[in-house]
């Protein structure tokens with residue numbers, strides 16, 4: 001487990017997904033693609049954050065356990081959603097018996113892990129035979145997809161100012177990792193959201209409240225100020241600010 005990653009999410013936990021409902025929107029899309037639960041079906045959400053998937057899954061009828069390595073995130077979950085069993089736990093070492101859950105989910109987590117393959121094996125172990133693992137993450141941009149806010153060009157330009165070795169997570173071949181752990185019937189779907197953003201400053205604030213914050217923490221103060229000024233000028237010249245993003249949903253059966 002990377003302490004830097006967990007420390008970052010601890011630091012942003014109180015504002016995470018509060019500025020714009022980005023993760024909540026993707027969480028709902030993910031849960032829409034889960035089977036309807038039978039009576040008492042158990043769902044484990046790993047790297048649950050403030051419950052983007054866990055809350056929607058509970059509303060769908062699952063008995064939900066949510067785990068996260070960040071104490072700050074788990075505290076928020078416990079405070080806001082008392083009906084969810086929330087615990088601090090590393091995705092790579094799940095403290096559950098084998099064959100415990102009907103579904104395991106992970107929203108925007110797997111690409112942040114140092115050893116995603118180990119987490120996939122753990123998920124397989126705690127799933128009942130025939131259970132479903134569904135997880136989302138960023139991936140290649142589908143043809144014709146545009147970010148609609150121009151920030152992708154700025155991120156590409158400013159990434160050259162980052163210190164070496166500063167990224168989060170390890171390269172991860174989703175299909176290969178799922179197959180190696182014994183999952184079958186693997187499929188992938190792209191999910192898209194589009195959110196109206198009140199103004200450019202809100203967009204900047206949103207960038208500070210989740211994993212992207214690390215990018216700005218790793219820039220010098222001058223570069224960060226330059227990025228902010230150029231982003232805001234560009235967004236204001238567009239008339240309206242729209243956050244249009246995509247994610248990949250992978251599903252595999254144990």
Ligand SMILES: C[S@@+](CC[C@H](N)C(=O)[O-])C[C@H]1O[C@@H](n2cnc3c(N)ncnc32)[C@H](O)[C@@H]1O
Pocket residue numbers: 001002005006009010017023024027046047048049050051052053067068069070073089090091092106107108109112113210211
């Ligand atoms: C981008 S957030 C996603 C949170 C939530 N699933 C959502 O969709 O909003 C990534 C989450 O993974 C958690 N995380 C990072 N490394 C982890 C690890 N090794 N084990 C468990 N959780 C981890 C972070 O604390 C953070 O809450």
